[in-house]
Amino acid sequence: xxxxxxxxxxxxxxxxxxxxxxxxxxxxxxxxxxxxxxxxxxxxxxxxxxxxxxxxxxxxxxxxxxxxxxxxxxxxxxxxxxxxxxxxxxxxxxxxxxxxxxxxxxxxxxxxxxxxxxxxxxxxxxxxxxxxxxxxxxxxxxxxxxxxxxxxxxxxxxxxxxxxxxxxxxxxxxxxxxxxxxxxxxxxxxxxxxxxxxxxxxxxxxxxxxxxxxxxxxxxxxx
Numbered sequence: 001x002x003x004x005x006x007x008x009x010x011x012x013x014x015x016x017x018x019x020x021x022x023x024x025x026x027x028x029x030x031x032x033x034x035x036x037x038x039x040x041x042x043x044x045x046x047x048x049x050x051x052x053x054x055x056x057x058x059x060x061x062x063x064x065x066x067x068x069x070x071x072x073x074x075x076x077x078x079x080x081x082x083x084x085x086x087x088x089x090x091x092x093x094x095x096x097x098x099x100x101x102x103x104x105x106x107x108x109x110x111x112x113x114x115x116x117x118x119x120x121x122x123x124x125x126x127x128x129x130x131x132x133x134x135x136x137x138x139x140x141x142x143x144x145x146x147x148x149x150x151x152x153x154x155x156x157x158x159x160x161x162x163x164x165x166x167x168x169x170x171x172x173x174x175x176x177x178x179x180x181x182x183x184x185x186x187x188x189x190x191x192x193x194x195x196x197x198x199x200x201x202x203x204x205x206x207x208x209x210x211x212x213x214x215x216x217x218x219x220x221x222x223x
Contacts (some may be wrong), residue, residue, distance in 0.1 A: 111157030
């Protein structure tokens with residue numbers, strides 16, 4: 001009988017210990033679950049903030065693209081890749097030249113004003129375009145540049161061949177573009193001459209037959 005009672009006590013103690021350990025395990029699980037739950041909430045908050053930031057950036061990018069499109073740039077993809085809308089860019093030009101005419105204009109500007117600054121180059125381009133618009137001269141850039149009067153070329157670089165030997169600079173390209181977009185600082189000039197290089201007879205004709213406008217760089221301009 002005592003053995004049976006002792007056995008029951010041992011069994012009861014074992015059950016008590018098992019219950020105690022289970023309770024401890026539950027408490028530990030709760031303690032572990034608390035930080036994990038908090039961490040999950042923090043991660044969700046970070047993801048929400050990230051999504052909000054991405055949406056804000058996309059809205060800003062979309063607004064920027066509207067302004068860019070107004071300047072002739074079109075959006076190609078969400079990635080931000082862009083391409084030039086040449087129909088818009090081309091509309092900025094007052095003069096629309098063929099590739100051949102453009103090369104002719106660039107070459108004569110380089111040959112006549114290669115040592116001048118950009119405005120000096122712009123002035124030569126202005127004179128060529130002014131002549132093209134004048135009833136006194138041919139109607140195309142090419143005809144203006146290669147015009148001959150009594151067998152003499154209107155532009156000395158064509159006569160002496162330097163027109164064919166020049167390398168067009170970036171500054172000349174920029175000056176010609178400015179002229180094609182309508183920028184004209186020539187006061188309507190139809191002629192120019194470098195007095196120190198011209199013969200006296202030619203300059204006498206300029207001085208007596210034409211209206212002097214101004215001097216810029218090494219060139220005097222007339223109309």
